Amino acid sequence: MKSIQAVSYPVHFQEKAYESLSNLIVQKNYSTIFILVDENTFEHCYPKFISKLITDKAIEVIEIESGEINKNLETCIGVWNAITELGGDRKSLLITLGGGVITDLGGFVASCFKRGIDFVNIPTTLLSMVDASVGGKTGVDLGVLKNQIGLFANPEMVLVDTDYLTTVSEREIKSGTAEIIKYGITYDIKLFNQIKENKGLQIADLIFRSIEIKNEVVLQDPKEKSLRKILNFGHTLGHAIESFYLESEDKENLTHGEAIAIGMVCESYISNKLLGFKIKKVNEVKNVILSIYDKTTLLKEDFGSIIDLLKHDKKNVNGQVNFVLLNDFENHQLDCKVAEELIIESMEFYNS
Template identity: 85%
Template sequence: MQTIQAVSYPVHFQEESYKALSNLIEENNYSTIFILVDENTLEHCYPKFIPNLSTDKKIELIEIESGEINKNLETCIGVWNAITELGGDRKSLLITLGGGVITDLGGFVASCFKRGIDFVNIPTTLLSMVDASVGGKTGVDLGVLKNQIGLFANPEMVIVDNAYLETVAPREIKSGTAEIIKYGVTYDINLFNEIKDNKDLNISDLIFRSVEIKNEVVLQDPREKNLRKILNFGHTLGHAIESFYLESEDKENLTHGEAIAIGMVCECYMSAKLLGFPEEKVTDVKDVVVSIYDKTTLLKEDFSSILDLLKHDKKNVNGQVNFVLLNDFEDFKIDCKVPEALIIESMEFYNQ
């Protein structure tokens, strides 16, 4: 599969990508190679990865606890301390081996340690393959507020190897599918239609096209001043819902994709009411989402808490929440202002 060239780094695919990693290590003469994992990737992915790492450099393994709840500065401090105690210096390399939490947090850790060391992303979940590992965003959450602390920093390379998906639970595959749906409705409707038809899905092709789309968008707008905002479709309300369930002691956490799927249904409804997005296409998106994800009922008594969390969205300006909405499939409008009553109405529509 052909390599995709991002702004300053390549995205390699499948087994051939490990040769490129070996060349990178040899050419840069790194002092130490740190590999960041969680308990799941240590058990299931590290044994698949390590035979492919051809080097005589010193290798150190650093493990953190899995889950969005651990994507915070406290975990970063633990990783920074570990790198320091293990003799890390400016010529060290950090390899992130894991899902979105690992790649987001690991990239942030690497970019800040001694004002920046090289890092390589090896995503192991569908979500991280099609979204989190590509595009140069790194960061951590502030409490339950998603990705409030971070910076733009590019890896030396990204390695996408579908073999790691064999280690992932079906729920996590579904979580990543939400990002592919997002690319479909905003940028390339063929992706959405493939998932809608659900006939012999070629996951390799879906991943490649998703990475290709994200790279095309990021190359045009690396700092999210304009076009890149389309990658936030479904995420404005979706992140608020995800954060609400994360902080609620009496509710099971939603995966990122489950929350974003709800957000996309709601934001399609808002699009219909404000921009004339065809109602039959709202139904199409809702039907696909409901067919993939277990239904989550958003309780009316929780609406106000979700709306409060919207006030902390990263795209807000002067306290005003900004949505990405659709005129039609592949035809979007950024920085849309949505009345609170319509946001509530959209959640009620999702519940129906």
């Protein structure tokens, strides 16, 4: 599989990835290599990775607890302290080996330590392969508010090895599939149709095309001033739903993809009401999503709390919530203002 060239770094696949990383370490002559993992990737992914890495440099493993609940500044401080205590300097390299939490947090940690050290992303979940590891976004949550603290910073390279997907659950595979559906709806309807028809799906091909799409968008709009906003389809309401379930003591957390899937159904419905996105296509989106994800009933008494969380979305300007909506598949409209009543109506539509 050929490599993809992003704005300042390559995305390598399978065996070429490890060869390229070993060459990078020689070329850059790093002083120390830090590998950031959680308990799951340390057990299931680290043994394979370390067997592929060829280097005589000192290697230190830093382990954090898994889960979105640990994607915060407190965890970052722990990692910064560990790097400091282990003798990290400006010539150190941080390798992130894990899912979206590891990738987002690790990139942020590296970008801030001593005003920035090099980092390499090695995503091990479908979600991190098709989304979090590519595009230069790093960051952590502020309480339950998603990705409020962060910055744009590019890795030295991204290494994608689909063999790591054998270590994750079906639920996590479904979580990543939501981002692929998003790329299909907003940018390349062939992807959406492949998932809808479920004929001869090759996960490696879906991953490659998804990364290709994200890279094409980011190359045109690296700082999310215009086109890149389409990658937020389903995320405005989806992030609020994800945050609500994260902070609710009496509800099971939703995965990122499960929440975004709900958001895509709701935002498709809003698109119908505001922009004339055909109801047949709204139902198509809803049917595909409900064929993949278990139904999560949004309780009416929770609508207000979810809407309150919308007010903290990163894309808001002057307190106004901005949605990415659809005129049609592959045809979007940015910065759409949506009345609270219609947002509630969209959640009722999802429930129906």
